[in-house]
Amino acid sequence: MKKWLQEEYDVIVVGAGPAGSTVARECAKRGLKTLALEKRQEVGVPKRCGEGLGEGWCKIAGITPDPKWTRYEMHGATLWSPTGKKVVIPTPTKGWIIERRVFDKWLAEEAVRAGARMITKARVTGVIKEEDTVKGVIVETPDGVFEVMAKMVIAADGVDSKTAKYAGVNTVNPATEIDSGYQYEMVGLNIPEPKDMIHLYFGWDVAPRGYVWIFPKGEDHANVGIGIGGYVDEGTSKEYLDKFIQANPEIFKDAGIVETNAGGIPVGAPLKKPYANGLIIIGDAAHMVNPIHGGGIGTGMEAGILAAEIAEKAVKAKDVSENVLKEFAEKWYEKRGNQLLQVLKVRKFFEELNDNDLEKFADILDDKQLLLDFADGKRTAAFLKFLAKAPKIALKAAKHLA
Amino acid sequence: MTKQVVIDKTKCMYCGGCTAVCPVNALELKETYIEWDPEKCIYCGACERFCPAGAIKVVKE
Numbered sequence: 001m002k003k004w005l006q007e008e009y010d011v012i013v014v015g016a017g018p019a020g021s022t023v024a025r026e027c028a029k030r031g032l033k034t035l036a037l038e039k040r041q042e043v044g045v046p047k048r049c050g051e052g053l054g055e056g057w058c059k060i061a062g063i064t065p066d067p068k069w070t071r072y073e074m075h076g077a078t079l080w081s082p083t084g085k086k087v088v089i090p091t092p093t094k095g096w097i098i099e100r101r102v103f104d105k106w107l108a109e110e111a112v113r114a115g116a117r118m119i120t121k122a123r124v125t126g127v128i129k130e131e132d133t134v135k136g137v138i139v140e141t142p143d144g145v146f147e148v149m150a151k152m153v154i155a156a157d158g159v160d161s162k163t164a165k166y167a168g169v170n171t172v173n174p175a176t177e178i179d180s181g182y183q184y185e186m187v188g189l190n191i192p193e194p195k196d197m198i199h200l201y202f203g204w205d206v207a208p209r210g211y212v213w214i215f216p217k218g219e220d221h222a223n224v225g226i227g228i229g230g231y232v233d234e235g236t237s238k239e240y241l242d243k244f245i246q247a248n249p250e251i252f253k254d255a256g257i258v259e260t261n262a263g264g265i266p267v268g269a270p271l272k273k274p275y276a277n278g279l280i281i282i283g284d285a286a287h288m289v290n291p292i293h294g295g296g297i298g299t300g301m302e303a304g305i306l307a308a309e310i311a312e313k314a315v316k317a318k319d320v321s322e323n324v325l326k327e328f329a330e331k332w333y334e335k336r337g338n339q340l341l342q343v344l345k346v347r348k349f350f351e352e353l354n355d356n357d358l359e360k361f362a363d364i365l366d367d368k369q370l371l372l373d374f375a376d377g378k379r380t381a382a383f384l385k386f387l388a389k390a391p392k393i394a395l396k397a398a399k400h401l402a
Numbered sequence: 403m404t405k406q407v408v409i410d411k412t413k414c415m416y417c418g419g420c421t422a423v424c425p426v427n428a429l430e431l432k433e434t435y436i437e438w439d440p441e442k443c444i445y446c447g448a449c450e451r452f453c454p455a456g457a458i459k460v461v462k463e
Contacts, residue, residue: 041433048417123432160418160431173422175448180419182454230423230452237454238413262454264419 001119005139005146009035010315012137012150013116014124014163016043019283019300020156021107022061026308027154028115032315035148036108036116037139039123039157044104048159048263049297050183050215050223052198053103054095057298062305063110069103070096071217075196081362082203082355088194089368097198097215097223127153127166127279133320134167134278152278152320154307156300159264161285169276171285175231177268179210179294182237183225185259190251191216201244202358208232209351212244214251224252227265227294229351237262265294269344270337275325280307288332290340291347292375299336306332342377349400357393364389404463405445407438413457420449420458 013024016038024036052074058065074097076090112118119141126138128147136149155163159178164171191214192199199214206212209229216222226241245252266287274286282288283300290299310328314320329337353361365371367386374383380401387394407428418431428442429449436458449458 039433046416121433158418160421162421162427162430165427172425172427174425175423175452178419178423178452180452180454181417182415230419233451236456238456260415262415262417262419264417264422264452264454266422 001141002143004035004117004119005141005143005148009033009148009150011152011154011311012037012148013154013156014137015155015157015285016108016118017104017156017158017283017300018107018297019304021104021111022301022304023154023156023282023307024116024118025107025111025114026305027311028111030308030312032312034116035150036111036118037122037124037137038118038120041121043108043120044101047100047261049100049261050213050225051097051100051217052095052215052295053098053297055093057301060298060305061301065096066106069098069106071099072097073196074198078192078194078197078199079362080199080201081358082206083359085359085362087362087365088197089372091372097217124157124163127163129167132277134276137163151315152280152311154311155279155281155285156283156304157285159266159284164279164281164285167276167279169279169281171271171281173264173266173268173287176229177266178230179227179265179267180230180237181225181227181263181265182241183223183261184241184257185217185261186224186255186257187221188255189220189222190254191220191222192251195219203355206244207240212241225261230264265289267291267294267347270340274329274332275322277322278320280311280325280328282307288336291344292350302336303332306335339377342380343375345400346375346377349397352396353393360390360393406440406461406463407443407449408459408461409436409438410457411435413455415455417454419452419454423448423452
C-alpha cells in the first residue's frame with residue numbers, strides 16, 4: 001500500500017470509528033481526495049462501547065439501519081434504585097443495541113465505496129506543520145514510515161487521541177471529566193423484564209458517580225457494563241462490576257462471558273475549540289459525547305457530516321486557517337454542543353444524589369417524559385418545578401441548574 | 403528512591419483510557435500494550451485512579 005502513502009490528499013482522516021468513517025465518506029462524496037488511517041489491524045475491534053444507538057441518529061448520519069448490525073430493538077429504559085425500586089420509562093422512538101464490529105466495518109466500507117482510500121495498521125505518530133498549519137501526518141505502517149501531505153487533517157482518533165496533541169491542541173480529559181468503564185458481553189442471562197429496554201442500576205455501592213448497565217443484545221444476551229467517576233479512589237470499575245454480578249445471581253447464575261471490554265468515556269465538556277490551522281477534531285477525540293449516557297456514536301457521526309461540509313469549503317477556498325475552520329465549531333455548538341453543555345449540568349446534579357435521594361426520586365417520579373426531556377437538556381424549568389416535591393433534591397438541582 | 407509506572411499485562415485491556423487522562427502525554431496505546439515514557443511522567447497517579455481494570459500502578463521503590 002506504499003504507493004497510496006506517497007500521494008498527496010485533500011483530507012487525511014485519522015481514525016476509522018463511526019466519526020472517522022462518516023467524515024471520510026462525506027468528504028469523498030464531496031469530491032475531496034480522502035485518505036483514512038486506522039491504527040488497529042481491524043476496524044471496529046475491540047469495541048469500547050455499550051453499543052446503544054437511537055434511530056434518530058441514523059437519519060442525522062445519513063445511513064439506513066441495516067439488519068446486519070441492528071442486533072436487538074430497544075423501546076426505552078428501566079431505572080433501578082439502590083433498594084430495587086423499578087422505574088420503567090418507555091420512549092416514543094426506538095433504538096438498537098448494535099454490533100459494533102459489524103457496524104464500524106460497514107461504515108468503513110461505505111466510506112471506501114464513496115471513494116475514500118482507507119488503510120489499517122497505520123499509526124499516526126506525528127503531524128507535519130508548516131507556518132503553524134497542519135499539512136500532513138507522519139504514519140507508521142508495515143511498509144515503513146511515511147510523511148503524507150494533505151491540505152488538511154481531521155482527527156477522529158478517539159478517546160486516546162494523539163493527533164490533536166501532536167498539533168498542539170490540549171485534549172487531555174481531566175479525571176473529573178471522564179468515566180472509567182468496564183464491560184462483559186454475556187450470554188445465558190436471565191434479563192429482567194422488560195427485555196426490550198436497557199436497564200440501569202444506581203447507587204453508591206453499585207457504581208459511585210455512575211451506574212451499571214444491562215444492554216440486551218438478544219433474549220439471554222447483553223452487554224453488562226459499568227461506568228464510574230474517573231477519580232473514584234476506592235476500587236476499580238472491574239471490581240464494582242464483579243461485585244454487582246455476584247450480588248445478582250437471579251440474573252447471572254447461568255451466564256458466561258464471551259467478550260471483555262474497557263474504556264474511558266469522556267463525559268465532561270466538549271473541546272471549546274475543536275480546530276486549529278489545518279485541523280478539525282471530531283468525536284470522542286473532541287469529547288463530543290453525551291455526558292449523561294456516555295453515548296458518542298451519534299454525536300461523532302453528526303460531527304463527521306458537518307466537518308466534511310466545512311472541509312470542502314476550506315479546501316475549495318484554498319484556505320484551511322482557523323478563520324475558515326471556526327465555522328465548524330460555531331455550527332456544531334449551535335446544532336449539538338450547547339445542548340450537551342446543558343446535559344452536563346444535569347449530570348453534575350445527578351452525580352450529587354445520594355442513595356436516599358435516588359429512592360425519593362424513584363417514589364415521586366410520575367411524568368417520565370419530563371425526566372427524559374430533562375436528561376436531554378430540555379424543559380429544565382418544568383423539572384425544577386416538579387422537584388418542589390423533594391426540597392433536598394431541589395436544593396442540589398438549583399446549585400447546578402438555576 | 404526510584405519511582406516507576408508498572409502495567410500488569412494480565413489485567414490491562416489496552417483501552418487507552420490512561421492515555422486520555424495523562425496530563426503530560428507520558429502514555430501511549432500501542433496495538434497490544436501501553437507504552438510509558440519515564441522522561442515525561444510526573445507520577446501524579448491519574449492513570450492509576452482511572453484504570454477500569456486496576457492494571458496500572460505508580461510504584462515507589
